[in-house]
Amino acid sequence: MLGEAGWLFGNPIDYFKVWITPTSYNPTAGTGISTSASRMLVSDDFHSQENFTTFSATRNLNAFAGQTVRLIFEWINNGNSGSQPPAAIDNISLSVNPCTPTTTSNNSVDTIVNMSLTNSLGATYSNATSGNSGYLYTNNQPPLDLARGTTSNQLSMTFGTGDISGNQYSAAWIDFNGNGIFESSENIAISATAAENGATVTYAFTVPATATLGQKRIRLRGGSDSTYSPSGACATTQYGDTEDYNVNIVDASISTNYTWNGNVNASWQIASNWTPNGIPSSFDNITITASTSNTLNITDRRTINNFTLNGPFNMAAASNLIIRGNVAYNGSATANLNCASKIEIRSATTQTIPPLTYGNLDATGGNRTLPSTGTVGICNVCNLHRDGKYCELRIAGNRNHLYAAFFHLQQSYI
Numbered sequence: 001m002l003g004e005a006g007w008l009f010g011n012p013i014d015y016f017k018v019w020i021t022p023t024s025y026n027p028t029a030g031t032g033i034s035t036s037a038s039r040m041l042v043s044d045d046f047h048s049q050e051n052f053t054t055f056s057a058t059r060n061l062n063a064f065a066g067q068t069v070r071l072i073f074e075w076i077n078n079g080n081s082g083s084q085p086p087a088a089i090d091n092i093s094l095s096v097n098p099c100t101p102t103t104t105s106n107n108s109v110d111t112i113v114n115m116s117l118t119n120s121l122g123a124t125y126s127n128a129t130s131g132n133s134g135y136l137y138t139n140n141q142p143p144l145d146l147a148r149g150t151t152s153n154q155l156s157m158t159f160g161t162g163d164i165s166g167n168q169y170s171a172a173w174i175d176f177n178g179n180g181i182f183e184s185s186e187n188i189a190i191s192a193t194a195a196e197n198g199a200t201v202t203y204a205f206t207v208p209a210t211a212t213l214g215q216k217r218i219r220l221r222g223g224s225d226s227t228y229s230p231s232g233a234c235a236t237t238q239y240g241d242t243e244d245y246n247v248n249i250v251d252a253s254i255s256t257n258y259t260w261n262g263n264v265n266a267s268w269q270i271a272s273n274w275t276p277n278g279i280p281s282s283f284d285n286i287t288i289t290a291s292t293s294n295t296l297n298i299t300d301r302r303t304i305n306n307f308t309l310n311g312p313f314n315m316a317a318a319s320n321l322i323i324r325g326n327v328a329y330n331g332s333a334t335a336n337l338n339c340a341s342k343i344e345i346r347s348a349t350t351q352t353i354p355p356l357t358y359g360n361l362d363a364t365g366g367n368r369t370l371p372s373t374g375t376v377g378i379c380n381v382c383n384l385h386r387d388g389k390y391c392e393l394r395i396a397g398n399r400n401h402l403y404a405a406f407f408h409l410q411q412s413y414i
Helices: 401-412
Strands: 015-024 070-078 112-118 125-128 134-137 144-147 155-161 169-174 189-192 199-204 214-223 241-250 259-260 287-290 296-298 301-304 307-309 313-315 320-323 325-331 335-337 342-345 360-363 393-395
Touching: 112 214, 112 241, 125 241, 155 214, 189 199, 214 401, 307 401
Parallel strands: 134 241, 144 241, 259 287, 287 307, 296 313, 301 320, 307 325, 313 335, 320 342, 342 360, 360 393
Antiparallel strands: 015 070, 112 125, 112 155, 155 199, 169 189, 169 214, 214 241
8 A cells, every 4th residue: 555645733634544334335525434333444544655565454343244345445635735646555355364263271382383385386385483372373475376176285384392291283274265264174184193292294185176266364273282173273272373374276277477567666466566467376477578667576485387588677585486387588688686596497398598697596397408698697696615605506408508507607606
């Protein structure tokens, strides 16, 4: 959300608000909306913001039980002074929050200390929680794409140490139908026997072909001294840890072609930065063009299908771009790839590696050829022998190509 700056006697006069009201309520142009028993203010007053910011809120909607409601986006602008740009909204997401389970005896040992999700493409999502006890909801990175109808997805949980009983039971659910309830039919993992202290358990699970598309909640429960039941996503336990994350249910049969336009900012996650409007998933194709507004900056882990490079892009430290399909390069596009970033080219077909200077490059999916012009380099501040920094270069192909790649590495960095 963006809000324009505007103040009068210390109070904002140009601002943006979000309301929930019954469908029977119709706002009047020129008249501000006021709070009442049937009108709930969802947001803060947004103002004086030049860049997009993410706002999230949880609201108890019991007052609207049984009703159809509407969201109203209200913009107040008195035109008193200064420039008058409008407010802007992007990426609206509504979800039903599931129950929050209770643990009666929280401690630091009956916990999940690490979790990892792997989808059918081999892409992963992981999070270390340092032994959270009780309940935790984490939304600090893009959700992992899970394709409908796939069977080769995996979930892993690692438990804490020091439990006297040594019993670590676990279970997991995904809200596949998006109704905000973890039902018995949505139980994807459950342990029949206890794991030991510090153990890692791994479950394979299937995403139903009938799962509804979009972002859904996944719930992990672990560290309990007693077994969970398929209907126990919300049950009270004496010991253990409950952690919620987000996943994104996608249709693998649909592949959309997205082109970067950078209309809003440099973020992948803003739908308006892409044409058509949306956020590319693991099964989509992207084309990077020279935006007149903002250059794409990849700051996290992203997986795509085909990749066409016709313009510049950036990658931040610890970011990771996985290309599953074909790579196309226009011969002149550039990239600013942080030394701690990584690009993986996984296609099983022959691919030509774009002549860029990479942080880390993993191009082992099939035969790889070097470009006829330009240089494939590895981070120009990485010294393999003098200062102990680490670079990764893995290229599959015939011997000449391997020699060519490593010759460049030796010429530049030893």
